[in-house]
Amino acid sequence: MQVKLRIFRYNPEADKKPHYENYQVEAEPTDRILDLLEYVKGYIDGTLSFRRSCAHGVCGSDAMRINGINYLACKVLVKDLKSSKITVEPMLGLSVIKDLIVDMEPFFDHFRSVMPYMVNDETPPSTERHQSPEERERFDDTTKCILCAACTTSCPSYWANEKYVGPAAIVNAHRFIFDSRDRAAAERLRILNDQFGVFRCHTIFNCTLACPREIQITTAIGEVKRAIATGSLD
Numbered sequence: 001m002q003v004k005l006r007i008f009r010y011n012p013e014a015d016k017k018p019h020y021e022n023y024q025v026e027a028e029p030t031d032r033i034l035d036l037l038e039y040v041k042g043y044i045d046g047t048l049s050f051r052r053s054c055a056h057g058v059c060g061s062d063a064m065r066i067n068g069i070n071y072l073a074c075k076v077l078v079k080d081l082k083s084s085k086i087t088v089e090p091m092l093g094l095s096v097i098k099d100l101i102v103d104m105e106p107f108f109d110h111f112r113s114v115m116p117y118m119v120n121d122e123t124p125p126s127t128e129r130h131q132s133p134e135e136r137e138r139f140d141d142t143t144k145c146i147l148c149a150a151c152t153t154s155c156p157s158y159w160a161n162e163k164y165v166g167p168a169a170i171v172n173a174h175r176f177i178f179d180s181r182d183r184a185a186a187e188r189l190r191i192l193n194d195q196f197g198v199f200r201c202h203t204i205f206n207c208t209l210a211c212p213r214e215i216q217i218t219t220a221i222g223e224v225k226r227a228i229a230t231g232s233l234d
């Protein structure tokens with residue numbers, strides 16, 4: 001089938017402002033959007049810039065807006081879009097470095113702000129720190145985050161104020177707050193109770209719809225809100 005690709009282009013070193021370029025490409029319905037971008041870069045215009053690494057939905061580097069919705073380009077097929085006209089744009093809310101590449105540093109600043117690592121200064125046991133299957137299950141869903149930023153950059157609260165810590169950071173805080181081996185839940189909850197913290201979430205669900213790992217993000221955010229409101233992790 002013939003696909004009309006409309007791609008956002010912007011090279012701040014050469015362009016006064018962004019524009020769109022159209023490319024007509026031959027595609028199979030089972031081709032991924034990443035395959036089409038690779039074709040354009042390889043055979044039509046080598047200056048097209050986008051991030052990708054694993055090409056298998058693991059590294060999270062190729063999140064972008066495809067027909068208005070955030071996806072990993074390596075996980076969405078042409079036939080999934082149900083249209084032969086495909087518009088590809090960078091994620092919203094982060095500044096564009098070039099074409100489909102955005103500056104991820106503000107996103108990672110928010111991620112780092114919630115202490116996304118295990119904190120436990122108690123003397124370690126001679127073997128592992130034990131945890132029951134039920135205790136592990138408590139935060140299983142939020143371990144799946146690949147930090148692609150599809151959730152945070154689809155959130156209207158984040159678009160409205162980039163100081164909002166955003167859903168991805170809350171997901172990664174949740175992963176440790178509800179880990180029975182961790183001892184810094186109170187500190188993370190204090191950070192997330194800030195004016196730019198978890199209560200900026202207005203339960204819009206864009207994040208949950210955008211997550212390529214199908215993490216129940218809005219549920220996780222609700223659990224963090226409840227922990228702050230009740231002072232309990234139960």
Ligand code: FES
Binds near residue numbers: 052056062073
């Ligand atoms: S290239 Fe790694 S997730 Fe798509």
